[in-house]
Amino acid sequence: IGRPIANTRIYLLDGHGQPVPFGAVGELYIGGAGVARGYLNRPDLTAERFLADPFSGKAGARMYRSGDLARYLPDGNLEFLGRNDDQVKIRGFRIEPGEIAARLLEHELVGDAAVVAHADAAGDKRLVAYVVVKMTDGSAEADGAGLAASLRAHLGGLLPDYMVPSAFVRLEALPLTVNGKLDRKALPVPDDDAYARRVYEAPQGEIETLLAGIWAELLGVERVGRHDNFFELGGHSLLAVRLLVRLTEALAVELPLAILFAKPTLAELARESSISLITQEFDSHQLQKLLSSGVGAWIGT
Template sequence: MTTRPGRPSTDPAVPRPAASDPAAQQRAWNATARAYAADGPVHRLFEEQARLRPHAVAVRWAGGALSFAELDRLANRLAWALRDQGVGPETPVGIRVPRGPLLAVAVYGVLKAGGCYVPVEPALPAERAHTLLAEAGVRLLVGTAGEDGWPAPPQVRTVPADAPVPDHRELRSPEPGTGADSTAYVVFTSGSTGRPNGVAVAHRSLHNLFAWCRRTHGFGPHDLGLSVTSLGFDLSVFDLLGLPAYGAGVYVADDAQRCDPELLLDVLLREPVTYWNSAPTTLAHLAPLLGGHRGAAGTGHLRLVYLSGDYTPLTLPDEVRSVFTGATIVSLGGATEATVWSNWFEVGAVDPAWRSIPYGRPIDNAQYWVVDEDLRPCPVGVPGDLLIGGDVLALGYHRQPELTRQRFVPDTLGPDPRGRLYRTGDRASFGSDGVLTFLGRVDGQVKIRGARVELAEVEHRLRGHAGVKDVVALARPDRDGERALVVYVVPAPGCRPTVRELRRHVAAALPDYMVPAAVVFVDGFPATANGKLDRAALPWPARTGSTHVLGVPG
C-alpha cells in the first residue's frame, strides 16, 4: 500500500488556494491533521505483538534469531535489573553494545524499565563517549561483559545486557510509569559551539511517525527490515522500535557486513528482506555490484527503500530498480529535532531537470513553513528559511533549556496557538503543487572571490555532463588562505573527462566565479559511521586533475 505525494495541482484532492496569498497556500498544504493512537510508551506496541505472535521471528542476525517472546523475556530481565538500580521515568541510561540482538534487548530493556536510552557507540573515542555520558547525565550504562572499546568512567555503573542469570520476574514486564509525553531517547548531534546537543524525543511523536509509516506503506508481519545504521543515528529508531511495533522482523547487520558491500548485498539477496532503510551513501556503495544480479534469486523480495539523511544521487533510484524491480523508492527528510522523518517524496521517473530529488510534502501532523526574515510565508518559488511544526517535534535539547528556547519558538503560523516551530537552519522553496525543494543549509552558501556561491548549483551543472556519474563541490582553503572552489568527480563508467572540458561545461552556464578552481577525480565518496557523505575525508590539498583511490566500498 503506497500513497504518492506530489500530485499535480489539477488533482481535486490537492488544495488549491489563491496564489496571491502565500500564507493561505502554505496553510492548505500543511493541512495534515490525522488522528492516531498514542496510548502510553511505544514499546507497548511491541509487547502486544509478543502476545499475539510469540513464536514469530522479531530479530535476525548472522548467528541466529530471536522470537518476539524470547526478545520480550530478555528485555524484561534487563528491565528488572535496571529497576533494581533505580531506573524510573526520565532516567537516562546509556547503551554501549555491539551490533546484534543485544541492541534490541538493550533498547526495549531501558524503555520497559521506564528510562530513556542514550546511544553511545562502542567505537567512539573515549573522550567523546565520556562527554556524551556527562552531557546526558548518565549514571548507568548497558554494556556487555568483556567488550572492547572505551572504558566506562568511574561514576558510571555498567549493567550487562547479556546477563546469563535468569530472573523469575522476566515473564512479566515492569509497569514503566511513563506515558506518551515521557522521553523515549536522547540522540546527540554536533553543536556549532563544539558542545554536542542531545535531542530528547518523546513517545508521542514516535506514535505519530509509526502510524504514518504503517498507513502509508503497509508495514506488517510480512515484512523484514535490514538494519544497517548505528544506534546513534536516529534511522535506527524505526528499525528497532517501529518495525516490531507492527509485527515485522528486523535483520541487524553486524559491523563486518555493514563495512563490506558484498556481504551486505549477500544478506539482501539471501534473507527475505522487504525493506531497506539507510542514508543514500550506504546504498550507493552497493550500486556497482547490482548489475551482475539482475533476475537472480532473492531480487523479488525487496518492496520498499527508505533513503534519508543526505542528498540521494539522481542515478541511484534507477540503479536499484533495475535489479529490485518491485521496489518503491522513497526519499525522506526532516531533522533529528523532528523525530527521524517528517517529510517524504516517492521517487518515480527521475526528471532530467532536477538538481536533486524533491524534498516532498510533510507527513501526518507535520507542518512545513518557508518564511522570510520576518517570518512571513514566502510565495511559490521564492527561497526562504524552513521551519517545522506539529506533533513531530522533539521535546527539545536535553538539559539545555536556553538552546531549546532559541531553536523551538512559539508557533505563530499553524493551527495550534500552543504549538512550537523548530528553526531548521535550512533553506527551501515551495513549488506550485505544494512540493518542497530543499536548497541546503542557511550556512551552505559560500563566498568565492567575494561572490555568494550555492555549491548545489555547481554540482547540478556538472551532473549534466555525460562523463560525470556524481560530484561533490566544496570550498577549500588554498595556499594563500583564500577559499577555492573544488569539485570531486566520480567519472561515469568507461569515461575519463578532462579538467578542461568539465570547467568549460560549467563556464557555459554559470558565472566565472562558479567555475571550479580544481577538479579532483575519485573512485567514490566515503561515508561516516552513520552512512552519510564524509566530506572531511575527501583529499585536500590535491592537485587538479589528480586521481585518488579512496578504497570506498564497492
C-alpha cells in the first residue's frame, strides 16, 4: 500500500478500536481532509463505515473504516494482508488468513499463497494453505509431505500453534474468478500428501493398529504410520481430548493430556498405553518380577 498521502491519516486498529502495536495486524481506517461525506443514498452503509475520529483534535472529524487488514513494515510502509471479511474463528481464536498467507510468502519457495478454513466431517474448522511454489532450482522436488513439513516448521517459528494450517496443498496457480478474486469453490480438498508426514511404516501390534484407526477418523486422513505425529497431521488440543476419551473407551486406559504432548507419535503413544495397561493389571511386586524377567526390554524400561 505504501505510505499515507498528504492531508491523510492512517490508523491500524484492533477489534476494540484501539491502535495495534507496530508490526501487528490491524484493520485500516483512513482519516484526514480526504475523507468523503459518505455513500450516496446509503445512510445505513454511511453510518457503518464513516465513524467519528477519536484521534483527531478537530471537531466533527470522521474516519473511514476500510475493512482492509494491514500492518506496518520495518521501513514504515503499509502491507495489505487481506479483507477483514475473511476473518475466521477457530477453537475460540479469531484468525486473519491474510496474515498467515503473508508469512508463507516469506518462505523462499513460496511465490503465491492463500489460506482458507475448511469444515471437516465433524463440523470442526481447520486451516488449509494453498501455495504456488517458485520455479527455482530444487523447487520441483519440494512437493508433498516434504513441502508441508518445511512450511509447517517455517510458520511454527513465526505464529502461534492455532494459526498454523493443518494441511498445505501445492498448486500450479491459485484459481481465480472472472473478477480476479480467489475462487474458493475451485480449491481442491487436501489429500494425504498435504500433511507433514514422516517416512511411512505400518502400525505394529493391536494397540498401534487400534490407535491408527482412531487417529485416521479424528484427523480425517486415510493412512497413519507408526512414526506420524498427531499434531503434524492436524491435531490440536480439542482433538487430543477426544482421542484420549476414545482410548479410554477402547482400552480402559486413562492417560493424562501431557503424555500426548510429550509423546505425540503413534508408536510412542501406543507404548505409553501398553505401560499403563501393564501397571493396571499387576501390583508393584508382580510388576517388578515381570520387569526382571525381560518384559522391561519389551516396553523400553
